[in-house]
Amino acid sequence: MMGLKTLLAFASFFLGTSALQKPLHETDCCKVLQDAGVKHILLPGNGTYNERVHSYWSLTSQLTPSCFVQPENTEEVSTIVKTLVVKTKCEFSVRSGGHSSNAGANNIEKGVTIDLGRMNSTSYNNATKIASIQPAARWLGVYRTFDALDRGIQGGGIGSVGAGGLLLGGGFANYLYQRGLATDDIVNFEVVLANGSVVQANATSNKDLWRTLKGGGSGFGIVTRYDMETFDRLPIWSASRQYNSSAETDEAHILGLKHWTDNPEILASSYAYIWWTYRPAENQTIIIAEMGDTTSQADPPAVQEFLTIPDYISSSTGLTNMSTSAQATQADGYRNIWFTVTFKNDERVIRKAVDLHRRLVEDMKRDSSDGDFETQAYFQPLPSIVGQRGAEKGSNILGIDKLKENAIVLLGSLAVNGIDQEALGRQKMLAWRRALEKYSEDVGAAVGYRYMNYADASQDVLASYGEENLKMMLKVSQKYDPEGVFQTRAPGGYKLPWDYRKFPKGY
Numbered sequence: 001m002m003g004l005k006t007l008l009a010f011a012s013f014f015l016g017t018s019a020l021q022k023p024l025h026e027t028d029c030c031k032v033l034q035d036a037g038v039k040h041i042l043l044p045g046n047g048t049y050n051e052r053v054h055s056y057w058s059l060t061s062q063l064t065p066s067c068f069v070q071p072e073n074t075e076e077v078s079t080i081v082k083t084l085v086v087k088t089k090c091e092f093s094v095r096s097g098g099h100s101s102n103a104g105a106n107n108i109e110k111g112v113t114i115d116l117g118r119m120n121s122t123s124y125n126n127a128t129k130i131a132s133i134q135p136a137a138r139w140l141g142v143y144r145t146f147d148a149l150d151r152g153i154q155g156g157g158i159g160s161v162g163a164g165g166l167l168l169g170g171g172f173a174n175y176l177y178q179r180g181l182a183t184d185d186i187v188n189f190e191v192v193l194a195n196g197s198v199v200q201a202n203a204t205s206n207k208d209l210w211r212t213l214k215g216g217g218s219g220f221g222i223v224t225r226y227d228m229e230t231f232d233r234l235p236i237w238s239a240s241r242q243y244n245s246s247a248e249t250d251e252a253h254i255l256g257l258k259h260w261t262d263n264p265e266i267l268a269s270s271y272a273y274i275w276w277t278y279r280p281a282e283n284q285t286i287i288i289a290e291m292g293d294t295t296s297q298a299d300p301p302a303v304q305e306f307l308t309i310p311d312y313i314s315s316s317t318g319l320t321n322m323s324t325s326a327q328a329t330q331a332d333g334y335r336n337i338w339f340t341v342t343f344k345n346d347e348r349v350i351r352k353a354v355d356l357h358r359r360l361v362e363d364m365k366r367d368s369s370d371g372d373f374e375t376q377a378y379f380q381p382l383p384s385i386v387g388q389r390g391a392e393k394g395s396n397i398l399g400i401d402k403l404k405e406n407a408i409v410l411l412g413s414l415a416v417n418g419i420d421q422e423a424l425g426r427q428k429m430l431a432w433r434r435a436l437e438k439y440s441e442d443v444g445a446a447v448g449y450r451y452m453n454y455a456d457a458s459q460d461v462l463a464s465y466g467e468e469n470l471k472m473m474l475k476v477s478q479k480y481d482p483e484g485v486f487q488t489r490a491p492g493g494y495k496l497p498w499d500y501r502k503f504p505k506g507y
């Protein structure tokens with residue numbers, strides 16, 4: 001079998017010579033859909049069209065497509081895909097909750113945005129204890145449904161985020177260490193393939209597609225329903241602390257994070273997220289520590305080290321549930337720039353990331369034209385147990401089951417106003433990312449994996465899952481989408497890194 005590098009060179013040779021046919025005039029894409037009897041097509045000038053443009057969380061995603069088309073059910077999604085594929089060369093994008101800030105991932109400038117916004121219901125099968133979630137459901141609504149039924153379900157920490165995108169990238173939630181990623185709880189996906197056929201992907205039917213969609217993103221089909229396990233759960237004991245960032249409080253949290261991530265007690269029932277954030281209202285950097293215990297245990301031993309850090313500026317503790325805690329928000333209406341780096345659980349790298357964040361804040365205070373910017377250095381512990389949990393549930397495609405050492409996922413984030421500030425911010429964020437990647441390599445703490453839901457468009461997320469998983473995704477794409485429709489005609493989001501259609505059969 002040819003090596004991956006050889007194949008890459010091979011593929012790029014062919015890529016250069018493959019000229020795609022010219023697209024039909026962009027407005028024709030929408031006309032063709034109208035002629036096919038598709039309903040709910042929103043054209044520019046329509047009031048609802050403008051509302052949808054402005055409904056994206058980050059201004060970077062508020063592109064103006066030729067039209068939005070809003071299917072109400074799986075059959076309509078199928079008709080839309082079939083019509084676009086058979087009758088046009090148009091490009092398109094798929095949108096669920098609209099929270100990705102990578103321009104083009106969930107919207108498109110010249111093409112059709114398949115806006116799943118009307119498909120946002122949640123239902124429950126009391127006999128199987130399986131939840132069925134449509135892609136544009138928001139986590140707050142999902143939690144309200146399941147808290148009322150006294151059932152647990154895994155999803156995002158901020159209730160306005162959509163289910164569709166979060167689940168296709170992984171999903172970090174409070175039960176991460178006990179149950180694996182939110183996507184590991186998915187027992188079945190209903191998927192519209194490139195030829196419009198509707199399939200179920202689960203452990204017994206289309207298993208390769210099931211595994212691939214658990215982390216593989218938007219390049220394989222449109223998921224129209226996610227069937228997820230629910231579970232027995234107790235009220236969550238939670239503690240939220242805030243500190244002014246200082247040499248002492250920084251170091252105490254850096255060490256706390258390091259010890260917590262290596263502490264086997266966390267596996268039983270606790271969680272902790274620690275982040276540094278600059279917000280204009282405070283005019284300084286704050287450390288936020290969110291910790292908890294999913295079995296209602298107050299002051300659990302696993303989080304003692306954090307709880308003993310003195311000089312907090314605020315503290316709240318008590319019992320809660322997801323529909324209460326997910327009412328937290330993160331400001332919308334900015335231009336958001338994110339990136340992610342994963343590294344071994346090494347306090348030197350955490351310290352370096354905190355220091356680079358501090359410098360970013362100093363730079364922005366000096367260079368920002370309006371002073372209105374927000375930052376985050378958000379640390380998500382990723383002990384090796386998370387990958388094992390996924391493997392136990394039939395495997396996802398992320399490759400984190402191969403991590404033998406405990407790791408940490410960093411989300412770096414910057415929110416600014418205006419295109420000029422975005423350009424400036426992008427340079428600074430890239431410098432932060434490069435410096436941290438280099439440092440983690442230099443000290444032998446580099447980890448290749450990149451978390452899709454926190455990554456910048458420039459990061460090669462799918463390749464970071466490892467060669468074996470890349471090959472698997474390639475096979476799955478060839479099998480379920482032989483023309484490469486979702487890989488090439490939906491250009492945004494994370495796609496396979498070469499023109500895989502030119503690969504010899506059986507690769």
Ligand SMILES: Cc1cc2nc3c(=O)[nH]c(=O)nc-3n(C[C@H](O)[C@H](O)[C@H](O)COP(=O)(O)OP(=O)(O)OC[C@H]3O[C@@H](n4cnc5c(N)ncnc54)[C@H](O)[C@@H]3O)c2cc1C
Binds near residue numbers: 453
């Ligand atoms: C404020 C905020 C809080 C967050 N909190 C968390 C958190 O607690 N945990 C966590 O893990 N992540 C979190 N994230 C990251 C989040 O998981 C991603 O932004 C995710 O992409 C959001 O999903 P969405 O449906 O809203 O996004 P969208 O932008 O609509 O979709 C994201 C990507 O998925 C594709 N996609 C969406 N639905 C489908 C579908 N049905 N079929 C095929 N492709 C599809 C889109 O084409 C796009 O490429 C947060 C993000 C924000 C902005």
Ligand SMILES: *[C@@H]1O[C@H](CO)[C@@H](O)[C@H](O)[C@H]1NC(C)=O
Binds near residue numbers: 042
């Ligand atoms: C906007 O488009 C929708 C869907 O085609 C249509 O029902 C609605 O009447 C339009 N609204 C306006 C103001 O044109």
Ligand SMILES: *[C@@H]1O[C@H](CO)[C@@H](O)[C@H](O)[C@H]1NC(C)=O
Binds near residue numbers: 117118137141
């Ligand atoms: C689904 O979306 C519609 C239209 O935006 C909204 O009115 C409704 O409240 C949403 N339902 C849920 C469960 O979120």
Ligand SMILES: *[C@@H]1O[C@H](CO)[C@@H](O)[C@H](O)[C@H]1NC(C)=O
Binds near residue numbers: 126127
């Ligand atoms: C759901 O199932 C449980 C048993 O598992 C039963 O006690 C309960 O009455 C059922 N609820 C509904 C609404 O059917």
Ligand SMILES: *[C@@H]1O[C@H](CO)[C@@H](O)[C@H](O)[C@H]1NC(C)=O
Binds near residue numbers: 205
């Ligand atoms: C898996 O797919 C098959 C075929 O559609 C279906 O009969 C079965 O119920 C599915 N399993 C689950 C867990 O949804």
Ligand SMILES: *[C@@H]1O[C@H](CO)[C@@H](O)[C@H](O)[C@H]1NC(C)=O
Binds near residue numbers: 283
């Ligand atoms: C913000 O803090 C800096 C010191 O870091 C200070 O010089 C500046 O005056 C403060 N700005 C406001 C608006 O308080």
Ligand SMILES: *[C@@H]1O[C@H](CO)[C@@H](O)[C@H](O)[C@H]1NC(C)=O
Binds near residue numbers: 284311312
């Ligand atoms: C935190 O910083 C604010 C503003 O600089 C200050 O007023 C407050 O006393 C500080 N609190 C602690 C506990 O350090």
Ligand SMILES: *[C@@H]1O[C@H](CO)[C@@H](O)[C@H](O)[C@H]1NC(C)=O
Binds near residue numbers: 144148319321323
């Ligand atoms: C938990 O959820 C229920 C149902 O949504 C809600 O009524 C209740 O107030 C919540 N409890 C807490 C402690 O937040």
Ligand SMILES: *[C@@H]1O[C@H](CO)[C@@H](O)[C@H](O)[C@H]1NC(C)=O
Binds near residue numbers: 196197481
């Ligand atoms: C649609 O594509 C799938 C996957 O390639 C294939 O199995 C199926 O037969 C196709 N259906 C039709 C109607 O062509």
